[in-house]
Amino acid sequence: MSEELEQLFQEKIDQDIKIEPKDWMPERYRKTLIRQMSQHAHSEIVGMLPEGNWITRAPSLRRKVALLAKVQDEAGHGLYLYSAVETLGADREDTIDDLHTGKAKYSSIFNYPTISWADIGAIGWLVDGAAIVNQVALQRTSYGPYARAMIRICKEESFHQRQGYEITMTLAKGSPEQKEMAQEALNRWWWPSLMMFGPPDDESPNTAQSIRWRVKRHTNDQLRQEFIDMTVPQAEYLGLTIPDPDLKWNEEKGMYDFGEIDWEEFWHVVKGNGPCNKDRIKARKAAKDNGEWVREAANAHAEKKRQQENKVA
Numbered sequence: 506m507s508e509e510l511e512q513l514f515q516e517k518i519d520q521d522i523k524i525e526p527k528d529w530m531p532e533r534y535r536k537t538l539i540r541q542m543s544q545h546a547h548s549e550i551v552g553m554l555p556e557g558n559w560i561t562r563a564p565s566l567r568r569k570v571a572l573l574a575k576v577q578d579e580a581g582h583g584l585y586l587y588s589a590v591e592t593l594g595a596d597r598e599d600t601i602d603d604l605h606t607g608k609a610k611y612s613s614i615f616n617y618p619t620i621s622w623a624d625i626g627a628i629g630w631l632v633d634g635a636a637i638v639n640q641v642a643l644q645r646t647s648y649g650p651y652a653r654a655m656i657r658i659c660k661e662e663s664f665h666q667r668q669g670y671e672i673t674m675t676l677a678k679g680s681p682e683q684k685e686m687a688q689e690a691l692n693r694w695w696w697p698s699l700m701m702f703g704p705p706d707d708e709s710p711n712t713a714q715s716i717r718w719r720v721k722r723h724t725n726d727q728l729r730q731e732f733i734d735m736t737v738p739q740a741e742y743l744g745l746t747i748p749d750p751d752l753k754w755n756e757e758k759g760m761y762d763f764g765e766i767d768w769e770e771f772w773h774v775v776k777g778n779g780p781c782n783k784d785r786i787k788a789r790k791a792a793k794d795n796g797e798w799v800r801e802a803a804n805a806h807a808e809k810k811r812q813q814e815n816k817v818a
């Protein structure tokens with residue numbers, strides 16, 4: 506029976522028919538989605554912290570308004586995604602607890618510090634740029650609520666990428682000191698941005714099955730290559746240098762060859778030992794503790810309403 510159901514399920518996937526919350530799905534598919542989508546949600550929420558650090562120090566009102574809007578968008582993305590995770594039967598509180606206890610991962614990129622204003626440009630340009638490459642593919646993921654959330658999210662991410670590129674462009678075309686700031690930020694963010702796509706395909710335990718289920722439409726290495734090919738000309742336009750001496754256009758393949766990624770650094774960060782991991786989790790836990798009174802008040806209000814309704818009934 507279950508084999509038959511699984512076969513029908515795979516046939517639907519192969520025909521690109523979306524899987525919806527009430528449809529039958531293999532338990533492993535549900536678990537994979539909960540894992541990936543909740544990690545994605547956590548990344549959006551933790552991702553607010555590095556940029557939030559610069560809201561009070563944005564160099565002009567215009568920059569501040571755009572940055573505020575962007576950080577608020579990330580909160581919204583997290584909320585869409587937590588809601589989408591709930592459609593799989595996961596409890597939101599448990600999901601968030603998993604982040605706080607270190608059981609659930611979030612994107613490695615958000616464990617690096619934002620030490621200059623140019624980092625805000627680099628995050629928008631590179632980090633949102635990488636996120637878009639990954640998420641445009643996820644608009645066609647097989648699970649309906651995830652695919653639909655991605656469509657909305659991608660629209661906002663493209664504004665984020667442009668605001669980051671524009672900040673970097675202003676610096677790159679500014680004074681020699683400003684150009685130096687932009688270059689220095691690129692030097693620090695380039696390699697961690699490439700790591701966002703995950704381990705190489707031959708070391709990625711989840712990719713093969715996720716591709717069969719069309720949860721992932723492209724592999725980690727394919728998306729990483731797409732990002733590099735898209736971003737190198739953007740850096741050239743800015744007059745900035747990608748910090749990779751092995752980066753070279755490969756005429757035969759029609760793509761860039763690039764240098765070795767430091768996977769040891771990646772796993773070090775993923776395992777909780779990056780420059781900011783501890784601060785990020787501390788900030789998220791504090792946000793939850795500080796919001797306790799709001800949840801209590803909201804629950805008390807809901808309870809009172811329920812009691813009143815019961816009385817009337």
Ligand code: FAQ
Nearest residue numbers: 545548549552611612613636700701702703709710711712
């Ligand atoms: N960081 O077998 P795979 C954003 C883990 S964008 C940490 O290849 P999979 C927007 C992986 O979970 C960033 N851990 O795994 C924004 C797995 O561990 P597990 C978020 C990583 O799932 C911009 C293990 O390594 N985007 O937030 C990373 O098939 C600016 C083995 O890896 C998404 O989450 C990593 N970089 O492929 C916000 C996109 N990479 O779970 C604010 C959705 C891998 O088995 C400001 N997710 N790991 O214990 C995906 O597309 C996939 O989950 C991948 C990983 C591609 C990230």
